[in-house]
Amino acid sequence: MTYRILIVDDNEDILEFLSQVLGDTYTLHLAGNGEIAQKILDAEIVDLIISDIMMPGIDGFELCQLIKSNVEYCHIPVVLLTVKNTYQSHIEGLEVGADLYIQKPFSAELLQLQIANLLENRAKIKTHFASSPFEDVRVMAHSKTDEAFLNKLDEYIRKNISDPNLHIDQLAEHMNMSRPTLYRKIKSLSTLSPKELINITRLKKATRLIAQNEFTMSEITRMVGYSSQSLFNKNFQRYFNVSPGEYINSLDKDQAN
The missing domain is CATH 3.40.50.2300 (Response regulator)
Known part of the structure; x- marks a missing residue:
């Protein structure tokens, strides 16, 4: 870059x-x-x-x-x-x-x-934010203004996380910004596109649901807005460098210790 x-x-x-x-x-x-x-x-x-x-x-x-x-x-x-x-x-x-x-x-x-x-x-x-399953989005804030912006954005994404069609136009309207302005802001703050930020927020939510051990993997996939189990597995591996199954095994080992 x-x-x-x-x-x-x-x-x-x-x-x-x-x-x-x-x-x-x-x-x-x-x-x-x-x-x-x-x-x-x-x-x-x-x-x-x-x-x-x-x-x-x-x-x-x-x-x-x-x-x-x-x-x-x-x-x-x-x-x-x-x-x-x-x-x-x-x-x-x-x-x-x-x-x-x-x-x-x-x-x-x-x-x-x-x-x-x-x-x-x-x-x-x-x-660190992009690769850490539990890291909060506010870690990227460099001011109170940034923190308030990220909070508002993150809350909206999480509220609508089960919607597989959630996209930047909805985010821009909610944040009272034009689409290009929101894109520049998110890209500059995180190096992620708005689509990637939505995606990684879905995956971070999935890690928390997996850790709760209350839902099947197919249920979690739907809950975080993925219509395809294979796409969910692929993106999970891409961002966190482990498959969902490997992540579950790591949690089991931690609990055993």
Whole structure:
């Protein structure tokens, strides 16, 4: 996977420099001001934002605050670049929700390492959620806004989990978002498409039902919205790296111990 970074700076020399530093590793979107940055955010999936603070119009602090207060992209990490090296500017950066605050001039190598670490840490959380049968969706939340969004989304999916035809249009209507906006939000938060998120929520529900040992496997398959036992088995194996039968055996061993 190639991460997508939005760079916001009114200085063309800085945009060119950062493009040279990061262009071989990441897919880049460039914006000369905050207004252009917002248009890009409304149209593209962005994994990280690097913004200068001192810009005409919407400055970096204002842009960061707009991003972190908007449910559609508050999950995106923001790196602020500044020539200021004052205690107050650092405080202001933290108050608007910046994830990193880097002073100019900066080492290209240090910037690359900090960005890579930030993205890698987020990727580990996403992978952990997708591959862990009992992990709650809220583990991917990076703010209270994200947590409320994920709670609302997860509750709706679970309420309608037995419906094999549950799809993104229903989710978008429930979340009061357009289909493209919801897709970008879910994809960026989890690396999963809405269809995949619905699927993995079905499977996580199935693991809990299996552990209760009150239903047959065919009953569980229907309860979580699968019309085909073979498709259920295939997806269970794909996400959790064990078959439903192997999962049952592992639970029996745990209980025996």
